[in-house]
Amino acid sequence: MQEYHVPVLLNPSVDALVHDPNGIYADATFGGGGHSRAILKKLSAKGKLLAFDRDDEAIANVPDDKRFTLINHNFRFLKQFIRYGKMMPISGILADLGISSYQINVGERGFAHRLEGPLDMRMDKKSTLTAADIVNTYPEAKLKHIFKMWGEIPNAGRLVAMICKGRTGKAIRTTNQFKQLIAACTPKHSPAKYLSQVYQALRIEVNGEMQALEALLKASADCIDSGGHLVVISYHSLEDRMVKNFLQTGNLDGNRQTDMYGNVERPFDPEPNKAIVPDENEIASNNRARSAKMRIGVKR
Numbered sequence: 001m002q003e004y005h006v007p008v009l010l011n012p013s014v015d016a017l018v019h020d021p022n023g024i025y026a027d028a029t030f031g032g033g034g035h036s037r038a039i040l041k042k043l044s045a046k047g048k049l050l051a052f053d054r055d056d057e058a059i060a061n062v063p064d065d066k067r068f069t070l071i072n073h074n075f076r077f078l079k080q081f082i083r084y085g086k087m088m089p090i091s092g093i094l095a096d097l098g099i100s101s102y103q104i105n106v107g108e109r110g111f112a113h114r115l116e117g118p119l120d121m122r123m124d125k126k127s128t129l130t131a132a133d134i135v136n137t138y139p140e141a142k143l144k145h146i147f148k149m150w151g152e153i154p155n156a157g158r159l160v161a162m163i164c165k166g167r168t169g170k171a172i173r174t175t176n177q178f179k180q181l182i183a184a185c186t187p188k189h190s191p192a193k194y195l196s197q198v199y200q201a202l203r204i205e206v207n208g209e210m211q212a213l214e215a216l217l218k219a220s221a222d223c224i225d226s227g228g229h230l231v232v233i234s235y236h237s238l239e240d241r242m243v244k245n246f247l248q249t250g251n252l253d254g255n256r257q258t259d260m261y262g263n264v265e266r267p268f269d270p271e272p273n274k275a276i277v278p279d280e281n282e283i284a285s286n287n288r289a290r291s292a293k294m295r296i297g298v299k300r
Contacts, residue, residue, distance in 0.1 A: 006032075006034070006101055006286045006288065007031075007032070007034030007038070007096065008096065008233055008278060008282070008286065008288060008289045008292045009233055009276070009278055009282070009289070009292060009294050010034060010035065010038055011038070012276060012294065013035065013094060013096070013231050013233060013294055014035060014038040014039055014042060014094070016229060016231050016294075016296045017039065017092045017093075017094045017229050017231045018039060018042040018043065018091075018092070019091070019227070019228075019229060020047075020091050021042060021044040021046075022043075022046040022047055023043075023047055023048075023090070023091025023092070023228075024047070024048045024049075024050070024087050024090040024091055025039055025043075025047070025048070025049050025050070025090060025091055025092050025093070025094070026049070026050045026051070026052070026078060026082070026090060026092070026093045026094070026223075027039060027049060027050070027051040027052070027094050028051075028052050028075035028078060028093055028094065028096075028216060029052070029075065029094075029095050029096045029097065030051035030052060030053035030058050030061070030070060031053060031055075031058055031061070031096070031100040031102075032058070032061050032100060032101075032102065033051075033058075033061040033062065033063060035094055035096060036049060036051050036063065036068065037063055039094070040063065040065055040067060040068060043067060045067070047067055048067050048068075048069070048087075049067060049068050049069070050069050050071060050081070050082070050085075050087075050090075051068065051069070051070045051071065052070075052071050052073060052074070052075040052077075052078060052081075053070065053071075053072065054072065054073055054074045054075075054123050055100075055103070055123050055124065055125075056072065056124075056126075057102070058070075058072075058100075059072060074124065074212055075095065075212060075216055076208075076211070076212040076215035076216060076219075077215075078093070078216060078219055079215075079219035079222060079223055082223050088222070088223055089222075089223060089224060089225035089226075089228070090223055090224060090225065090228065091224070091225060091228045091229075092224060092228045092229040092230065092231070093216075093220050093223065093229075093230050093231070094231045095213075095216060095231070095232045095233070096233045097209075097213065097232065097233060097234050097235060097239050098234070098235040098236075098239075099111055099123070099203070101288060103123070107175075108120075109121070109122075110130075110131060110175055111199070111203060112175070112199075113175060113179060113192075113195040113196065113198075113199050114192075115175065116174060116175055116176050117175055118132065118173060118174060118175075119131045119132040119135060119172065119173060119174055119175055119177070119178055120132070121199075121202055121203045121207070122206055122207065123206075123207045124207075127206075127207075129206055130206060131202040131203070131206050132171070132172060132173050134146070134202055134205055134206065135163060135167065135172050135178060135202070136167050136171050136172055140160055140161070140164050143160045143163060143164070144156050144157060146201050146202075146204075146205045147159055147160060147198065147201045149201075150201035150205060150210070150238065151197040151198055151200055151201030152197065152237070152238075153194075153197050153198060153201065155185060158185055159182060159185045159198070162184065163181065163182065166181040167181075179195065182198065200236065204238075209239075210238065210239075210242070213239060213242060213243075214242065214252060217230075217242065217243065217246045217252070220267075220268075220297075221267035221268070221299075224299045225299065226299050226300065227298065227299060228298075228299045229296060229297065229298055229299070230247075230296070230297040230298075230299070231294065231295075231296050231297075232294070233292055233293070234292070234293055234294075234295075235288075235291045235292055235293075240275065240293045241254075243295050244270075244275070244295060246266075246297075247266070247268050247269075247270040247295055247297040248264075248266070248270055249264060249266055250264065250265055250266030250267060250268075267297075267299060267300060268297030268298060268300065269297065269298050269300060270295060270297055271296055271297070271298050272296070275293035275294060275295050276293070276294040276295070276296070277292065277293055277294070278290070
């Protein structure tokens with residue numbers, strides 16, 4: 001297998017996460033295992049690491065370490081697994097969101113608009129919903145909603161009208177078919193950026209990514225012990241906005257609620273108060289890092 005994934009903000013994220021080498025930690029997005037291996041190096045013989053990944057292909061990357069357990073499920077169920085294992089509360093959670101380098105570089109997975117393959121985009125191959133299903137069966141109003149909401153596409157109405165007209169003749173099954181179908185909507189001056197937004201919207205819908213992130217953030221407040229750390233690396237404004245709102249206000253909408261003394265009621269304190277981004281050297285060596293933002297919360 002080619003290199004599965006180059007971890008972003010590896011040392012800063014792991015340094016921010018591990019504050020007790022004897023603690024129990026969770027890597028919500030195992031992938032190629034880069035972050036997990038770095039976490040294990042910081043743990044003592046008593047420390048433990050749970051990792052989550054719904055992609056079966058990630059299993060090949062599991063390290064041979066008795067302190068490590070991979071749970072082949074969506075991280076939205078993290079709280080249930082930790083409770084079932086009688087490990088609550090844990091010392092911290094790390095989540096490196098988005099897709100892995102491996103997933104986007106394999107045409108058969110259908111994540112990349114630059115590669116020919118089936119219009120799939122499932123992170124969990126056992127899931128039944130594919131991007132092709134969305135393109136071919138979703139009603140016009142629902143399509144418009146996901147492209148505006150998850151892709152922030154300005155001409156979503158025109159895009160959806162073109163999809164609905166084009167799919168009546170025959171089903172759209174491949175990435176190239178889909179690109180050709182929406183070619184008239186794709187700006188000539190920045191086609192890659194536009195297609196990335198379109199594919200992002202489909203991928204988020206296929207995998208329920210925003211719902212999973214919402215569940216993880218809410219669960220973190222119950223799962224992490226006082227003084228424990230929540231570390232989240234995001235790659236687009238939708239994710240970062242949700243994480244920022246949660247850490248700063250305690251809710252996903254960003255509405256500040258205060259107690260009788262004027263203190264904001266929130267389970268975590270953001271430390272620092274702003275996002276951490278990769279330096280120029282990391283971006284130069286790993287192009288995927290260019291859009292990354294890391295936020296850290298310390299449990300009250």
